[in-house]
Amino acid sequence: MTRTPQPTTLEQSLYGLMAYRELTTFERLSSDARFSPTLADRAALAQLAVTEFGHFELVCEALTASGCNPESVMEPFMxxxxxxxxxxxxxxxxxxxxxxxxxxxxxxxxxxxxxxxxSDQVRLLAGRIQELDEQTAWLTGRLRADIEDERLRSRLALWGRRLLGEALTKARFVLDTTDLGALLGPDERQELFADLIRRHSRRMSVLGLTA
Known part of the structure; x- marks a missing residue:
């Protein structure tokens, strides 16, 4: 007899998004580490990848504890x-x-x-996933070390703007096409995207780049 899948809660959906995002980030960083200019860079990027995989495991553990199959709740976001x-x-x-x-x-x-x-439980887990201080510090230092070249600065500023645009487009798509859209009304969405842009601008300023 086939079991009917249980409805997915908003918390589980957010976990699904987080889990698949962390898994693919691990894969990307692991692959990119091969092209590092030095062994120290390679090791540092590999360590960031390990951290991302640890985040993936944390979210999967939470999903399993809630009675969900992690794969099933990741699929809508793949x-x-x-x-x-x-x-x-x-x-x-x-x-x-x-x-x-x-x-x-x-x-x-x-x-x-x-x-x-x-819930508080979701906020706590999301907070652990957001602990990017060490990662951000290394990325900031490594980028600033090479960013004195004017052509590189211009290229990375442009690339940063494109990355933000793509990220915002996908965030809107998530809210428009998945049940996570129920979390935010129209005005709240506008506030969210304005905040995402402000935060991005501050991070770019830390690098000395225009957003």
């Missing part, structure tokens, strides 16, 4: 996130670092906004 990665393939090492710097932070901001409308 095409969206896979397309985001496909549309933002970095052309070189610096673009790869910028992709991590921008997309990981925008994703964390989105998790926070969604989790703030759910």
């Amino acid at each position: 095409e969206i996130i896979d397309e985001l990665h496909e549309r933002t393939r970095p052309g070189d090492w610096h673009e790869s670092l910028m992709k991590a710097y921008v997309l990981d932070a925008v994703s964390a901001d989105f998790y926070r906004a969604a989790a703030d409308r759910l």
Whole structure:
């Protein structure tokens, strides 16, 4: 006898989004590490990948504890996130670092906004996933070390704007086409996207780049 799948709650849906996003980030960073200019860079990027996989495992544990099959709740987000990665393939090492710097932070901001409308347990887990201080510090330092070249600065500023645009487009698509859209009304969505842009601008200013 086939069991009828249990309805997915909003909390489980957010977990599904977070889990698949962290898994694909792990895969991307692991792959990008091979192109690092030094062994130290390679090790640092590999460590970031390990951290992302740890986040993936945390979310899967929460899903399993809630009675969900992690794969089933990740599936609705696979095409969206896979397309985001496909549309933002970095052309070189610096673009790869910028992709991590921008997309990981925008994703964390989105998790926070969604989790703030759910239970304390979800907010706590999202907070652990958002712990990007060490990652951001390394990415910031590594990018700033090479960013004195004016042509590289201009190229990365443009790349950062494209990454933000793609991230915002996919965030809107998530809210428009999945049950997570129930978390935010029209005015709240406008406020969310304005906040995502403000936060991105501040992060770009830290690098000395225009958003």
